[in-house]
Amino acid sequence: MKYQYTRSPAFPHLRGGLPLIEIALYHREYEITIPALVDSGAAMSVLPYDTGLELGFAWEEQTVPVDVGGVLKDTPAYGVLVRGQISHLPPVELVFAWVHRTSDEIRTILGQMNFFQHYRITFEAYNSLFEITTRKMS
Amino acid sequence: FERGDEYPVDDSPYKVAYQLQQLWEEHNKV
Known part of the structure; x- marks a missing residue:
């Protein structure tokens, strides 16, 4: 399925925008x-x-601390599992x-671990489009 | 860049990705 880049009204002349999607997340x-x-x-991926x-x-109940880096360096973080679904595609374990x-x-x-493990994702910023489809294993 | 088999080819991003991968794989074993 193809999605449009999300534009900001504050920057009407900006080319493209950000590749944002709506995702349903399920836990218990x-x-x-x-x-x-x-x-x-x-x-x-970051929650x-x-x-x-x-x-x-x-x-307080989390048991899997992870070491995030980059701009989140030294921010406390735990690994968590969530079920996720975008548009009509089958739900996946995130x-x-x-x-x-x-x-x-x-x-x-x-992000790469593990959203990009589940889907084939292509970006066309020059068309303000990106596409997420089921993966094809090589 | 160097030629890979088919395509051209701070460790903290690798570390956190691997930590999360292990959590994912543990869950898949259950």
């Missing part, structure tokens, strides 16, 4: 639908703190670094 009986950035340059709380995760930063500070990011 919790379900939320949120915007997320499809980021081929991110080593990992903001308050978004994790909405999915029923408890920070792994996130749940970080101690709120959604006001960082976006939900869908």
